[in-house]
């Protein structure tokens with residue numbers, strides 16, 4: 001661990017904003033100096049649909065390489081972009097308190113989903129969002145778009161599409177949350193597993209940085225919730241571009257803390273979606289995700305996931 005903590009970040013507005021927020025919290029909590037180090041990733045350089053090139057992990061590997069070659073000490077990722085298979089050389093010491101996990105609609109003229117006319121065009125590159133939008137039966141047409149948050153909002157302002165669906169957390173982090181025209185209820189639109197949470201990584205052989213991040217930034221309830229969501233995703237054998245939504249919450253039950261996990265496996269073909277939930281305990285978050293995945297597989301989730309598999 002060097003004197004100044006070097007925090008690696010992707011170059012986008014959102015990635016820079018969330019890495020800066022982590023760096024500031026670390027400085028405030030530890031008195032250590034931090035420095036932001038921008039790292040280019042394949043996902044930033046290509047404009048092709050994410051699903052066309054490896055999808056999972058394209059935003060992650062460049063930052064991990066920078067960790068491993070010693071260019072940076074800490075990597076900050078959006079947790080929902082993190083592959084569910086761990087890399088043994090990389091540790092995950094902190095999952096900080098989660099931001100709002102819900103998706104939002106940004107539409108022209110202040111419209112909500114229900115107010116969009118039949119035939120309205122909604123832009124998203126996410127099979128999860130596409131499947132859930134179709135399942136609502138509103139008669140809107142989904143068109144594939146990608147690009148960073150700013151680019152996608154601009155497509156609404158330019159009139160290219162009537163609306164886009166985005167993560168609320170991203171909009172909050174870049175200071176644009178008030179541009180959402182509707183916050184989507186998880187009953188209509190379950191977020192991606194891990195959405196709204198950040199992952200702070202360090203090298204597995206750097207115990208000093210591990211201890212610092214874990215002590216000052218890790219949040220147990222957030223870690224339990226996203227562990228259940230990601231365990232479900234892993235046991236469905238689905239990647240981050242699969243039509244899978246999941247959201248877990250820790251709540252106080254009669255016998256202490258309970259973990260409640262809701263999930264959806266959608267279909268881009270128009271086949272019915274599978275929506276289920278289960279409860280467990282924060283201490284067995286991974287087991288809860290595994291159990292719910294098994295129930296969804298028994299209901300036929302595999303064929304829906306394979307629709308969009310590459």
Ligand SMILES: NCc1[nH]cc(CCC(=O)O)c1CC(=O)O
Nearest residue numbers: 078080166167169170195196197
């Ligand atoms: N897929 C890209 C991505 N990764 C994380 C976020 C938003 C922030 C978050 O979920 O933590 C976004 C943008 C979006 O989906 O709107």
